[in-house]
Amino acid sequence: MSSDKVRLALLGCGTVGTEVVRLLHEQSADLTARIGAPLELVGIAVRRPGRQRGSDIDPALFTTDALGLVKRDDVDVVIEVVGGIEPARSWLTEALRAGKSVVTANKALLAEDGATLHDAAAEGGADLYYEAAVAGAIPLLRPLRESLHGDRVTRVTGIVNGTTNFILSSMDATGAGFGEALDEATELGYAEADPTADVEGFDAAAKAAILASLAFHTRVTAADVFREGMTGVTAADMASAKEMGCTIKLLCIAQRGPDSAGTDSVSVRVHPAMIPRSHPLAGVGDAFNAVFVEAEAAGQLMFYGRGAGGTPTASAVLGDIVAAARNRLSGTRAPSESSYAHLPIRPIGESVTRYHISLDVADRQGVLATVAGVFAQHEVSIATVRQSGREDDATLVIVTHGAPDANLAATVEDLRALDIVRSIASVLRVEGGA
Numbered sequence: 001m002s003s004d005k006v007r008l009a010l011l012g013c014g015t016v017g018t019e020v021v022r023l024l025h026e027q028s029a030d031l032t033a034r035i036g037a038p039l040e041l042v043g044i045a046v047r048r049p050g051r052q053r054g055s056d057i058d059p060a061l062f063t064t065d066a067l068g069l070v071k072r073d074d075v076d077v078v079i080e081v082v083g084g085i086e087p088a089r090s091w092l093t094e095a096l097r098a099g100k101s102v103v104t105a106n107k108a109l110l111a112e113d114g115a116t117l118h119d120a121a122a123e124g125g126a127d128l129y130y131e132a133a134v135a136g137a138i139p140l141l142r143p144l145r146e147s148l149h150g151d152r153v154t155r156v157t158g159i160v161n162g163t164t165n166f167i168l169s170s171m172d173a174t175g176a177g178f179g180e181a182l183d184e185a186t187e188l189g190y191a192e193a194d195p196t197a198d199v200e201g202f203d204a205a206a207k208a209a210i211l212a213s214l215a216f217h218t219r220v221t222a223a224d225v226f227r228e229g230m231t232g233v234t235a236a237d238m239a240s241a242k243e244m245g246c247t248i249k250l251l252c253i254a255q256r257g258p259d260s261a262g263t264d265s266v267s268v269r270v271h272p273a274m275i276p277r278s279h280p281l282a283g284v285g286d287a288f289n290a291v292f293v294e295a296e297a298a299g300q301l302m303f304y305g306r307g308a309g310g311t312p313t314a315s316a317v318l319g320d321i322v323a324a325a326r327n328r329l330s331g332t333r334a335p336s337e338s339s340y341a342h343l344p345i346r347p348i349g350e351s352v353t354r355y356h357i358s359l360d361v362a363d364r365q366g367v368l369a370t371v372a373g374v375f376a377q378h379e380v381s382i383a384t385v386r387q388s389g390r391e392d393d394a395t396l397v398i399v400t401h402g403a404p405d406a407n408l409a410a411t412v413e414d415l416r417a418l419d420i421v422r423s424i425a426s427v428l429r430v431e432g433g434a
């Protein structure tokens, strides 16, 4: 490495990458002062080098040969803002094994195969930073990776997907259905043309895996995360939540605790849930993200801010670039991966949750007793029951106390089979003490 500057290779120059270049340029003097040496951007890999980037970038920097750029001798830090599993994984393992620092925003790769990147970083003695991969601009991974390393984190509960939070906030505010709120999110540029990764919870599940890995010192992948999307949340569900003093959010919940055999374990899930309006996450509106961390000594901590968008995400990338550059100049390293705890993953069936179930039933004698009997049979205790009638039919809204998810799922299955139950209008988990 040249001792008088730190040389950067940028892979990807789209929504995030163009903002990284702009901030590198605009804040050049401050960054130099903070690092103690200037940063120099030596190349940018893209698919279509001739494309207008909306930014004043020297055309000579562009190449389509990302691997060639990574391998150049004059590159100290590789910044990856392309996304996806391959070829990003090959580029980054090549860089790390060669001892180059890596800064990436690639949540999909970290959640699917973070182990390969961490192993390559250990092999090459290189830094791997990825603050932008979860909750965009919010400083969250560094606190989990460093500040809370003297404590024992017990639970992380987060709203980590801006698109779905915008949709659910809009449904809550206006009474709109999912489709109408999604159309609004698309018009305003929050939702992508294909919103599947957001609304089906894949994006949040990737982030949940990264958070759980850091919080519990255990390798957790996206495949370990129980995932349920939010496309089934209806205007009626939101109205029912309101009646209970709740709202509905797509939550990621990572929790440490004993499994059914008493062994310390980790459960990670993503699903829509009702939460009371008094919960700190209930007031997180629009496309904002927030993560609520509970630790034994620290107590409750809340992280809040913009979880997406080119400029906020670039802020997190720039922070990582500064850290990596400082480390290179001082000959130090970022904290390496901490996965010593090797905790087993607890299946969703063992997670203790509460359910809100809305049933359309025949309105006649003995129906309530029969329904209550099904709950009792599966050892699920009922907390509240509300009934509203329409001629021969009635709607029952039942909220349970906490029970293993498997017991609740079996209860719902048996309710479905009853001839007095015309339909099960909705089943939602309830979180946060309502």
Ligand code: NDP
Pocket (backbone or CB within 6 Å): 011, 012, 013, 014, 015, 016, 017, 045, 046, 047, 048, 049, 051, 064, 066, 080, 081, 082, 083, 084, 087, 105, 106, 107, 108, 132, 133, 136, 307, 308, 309, 310, 313
């Ligand atoms: P974009 O799609 O806007 O940009 C992707 C960039 O990668 C483009 O410049 C594209 O080139 C380039 N690229 C794609 N394939 C290749 C290839 N094979 N070789 C070289 N370059 C390639 O993505 P974003 O900027 O939105 O996201 C980048 C990363 O940041 C992703 O991992 C994403 O998950 C993450 N992220 C994004 C956030 C956001 O708000 N956008 C928030 C947090 C994280 P070209 O321009 O020529 O097509």
Ligand code: HSE
Pocket (backbone or CB within 6 Å): 135, 136, 160, 161, 162, 163, 164, 198, 203, 307, 308, 309
């Ligand atoms: N699609 C994601 C969101 C982008 O809506 O939050 C940030 O990861």
